[in-house]
Amino acid sequence: ETGVTQSPTHLIKTRGQQVTLRCSSQSGHNTVSWYQQALGQGPQFIFQYYREEENGRGNFPPRFSGLQFPNYSSELNVNALELDDSALYLCASSSTSENTEAFFGQGTRLTVV
Amino acid sequence: DAKTTQPTSMDCAEGRAANLPCNHSTISGNEYVYWYRQIHSQGPQYIIHGLKNNETNEMASLIITEDRKSSTLILPHATLRDTAVYYCIVRRTGTASKLTFGTGTRLQVTL
Numbered sequence: 001e002t003g004v005t006q007s008p009t010h011l012i013k014t015r016g017q018q019v020t021l022r023c024s025s026q027s028g029h030n031t032v033s034w035y036q037q038a039l040g041q042g043p044q045f046i047f048q049y050y051r052e053e054e055n056g057r058g059n060f061p062p063r064f065s066g067l068q069f070p071n072y073s074s075e076l077n078v079n080a081l082e083l084d085d086s087a088l089y090l091c092a093s094s095s096t097s098e099n100t101e102a103f104f105g106q107g108t109r110l111t112v113v
Numbered sequence: 114d115a116k117t118t119q120p121t122s123m124d125c126a127e128g129r130a131a132n133l134p135c136n137h138s139t140i141s142g143n144e145y146v147y148w149y150r151q152i153h154s155q156g157p158q159y160i161i162h163g164l165k166n167n168e169t170n171e172m173a174s175l176i177i178t179e180d181r182k183s184s185t186l187i188l189p190h191a192t193l194r195d196t197a198v199y200y201c202i203v204r205r206t207g208t209a210s211k212l213t214f215g216t217g218t219r220l221q222v223t224l
Binding site: 004033035041042043044045048056088090092101102103104105106107109 | 147154155156157158159162198200211212213214215216217
């Protein structure tokens with residue numbers, strides 16, 4: 001148990017729809033990151049939020065957006081879903097102390113049909 | 114962040130030590146070596162990290178060569194539950210949780 005919880009665990013959406021995934025960070029952590037993991041590949045960094053602002057982004061289009069709330073929980077929003085968006089979406093939380101580890105949730109499995 | 118190279122897969126007999134190598138020849142002085150593992154369909158789990166000294170915790174040991182261009186993760190007594198994909202990641206200080214995952218090493222522990 002890492003203390004990071006994600007919801008829902010599984011989700012099926014239709015191409016073109018929008019989806020919101022949620023993450024509750026571990027207590028005391030003020031930084032949250034989101035990753036996309038396609039089948040058979042390692043997780044790919046989407047973006048990171050610190051104190052409610054995005055402070056790092058990977059190679060993902062603007063239709064991937066996020067929010068971080070004052071209680072450090074977070075959302076990942078994906079608009080205009082494409083079939084290739086089907087993946088495991090992982091949330092990781094950490095503190096801002098240097099060389100600290102990140103704690104991952106169990107992920108949300110998104111299937112786009 | 115520096116790129117890492119790991120073998121695609123390895124096998125280990127249960128009860129024996131599993132030694133997982135990682136090459137990171139372009140590592141910079143302010144970059145740490147991190148190891149995570151991912152058991153099927155679960156989120157990655159932190160194992161250990163280090164800068165230049167060898168490190169040990171309750172899960173594993175991390176041996177970093179003197180020139181820091183390679184490292185080895187050691188699971189001293191592998192069990193079936195250690196079957197997973199192991200990721201070696203090099204990360205700059207101050208970048209918090211941004212991690213660049215490669216394809217990792219798939220470790221299969223067998224009876």
